[in-house]
Amino acid sequence: MNHSWMLWFNRKKFLSVNLLTEFKKKDLFMAKKAFCQSCGMPIADDSYKGTQANGEFSTDYCIYCYMQGRFVQPELTFDEMVEIGRKGLDNNSMPKMQKWLFKKLYPIQLKGLKRWKN
Structure with a gap:
């Protein structure tokens, strides 16, 4: 049985977590759709894609993390990204x-x- 839950956080970003009955590391967070390779937000369509320096859509990053070929917050650390996600969860009305x-x-x-x- 495969359960997929979506949760919204900071700037309408969301995290999709698949809970599988048989945990396989490669399957746990990999779905068939694209995910931002910075924040993990599913990239549902082009409106959520960041842009390259030449104006083309990025295939790897969302609009909140990557614009005009650069990270929006280039100095952002891993721990800071985790905190952004966790603060967004704190503001969510889901069960504890x-x-x-x-x-x-x-x-x-x-x-x-x-x-x-790394």
Whole structure:
């Protein structure tokens, strides 16, 4: 059984977390749609895509993280990105247990994204 939950946070961004009955690391956060490789937001269509310096859409980053070929917040650290996501969750009206779970899983998702891989 596969459950997918969406939650909204900071600037209408959202995090999709798939809870699988059999946890496979590669499947846990990888869905068939594109995700921003900085914040993890699903990129549903071109209106959510960031832009390259030449004006073309970025295939990797959302409009909130990447514009005109540069990160919107180039000095942003991994820990700061985690805090942005967690603060957004604090403002969400979901049940406390769900909120706790998403706060715990968010850093795991971020670690797998291009911007944060080291």
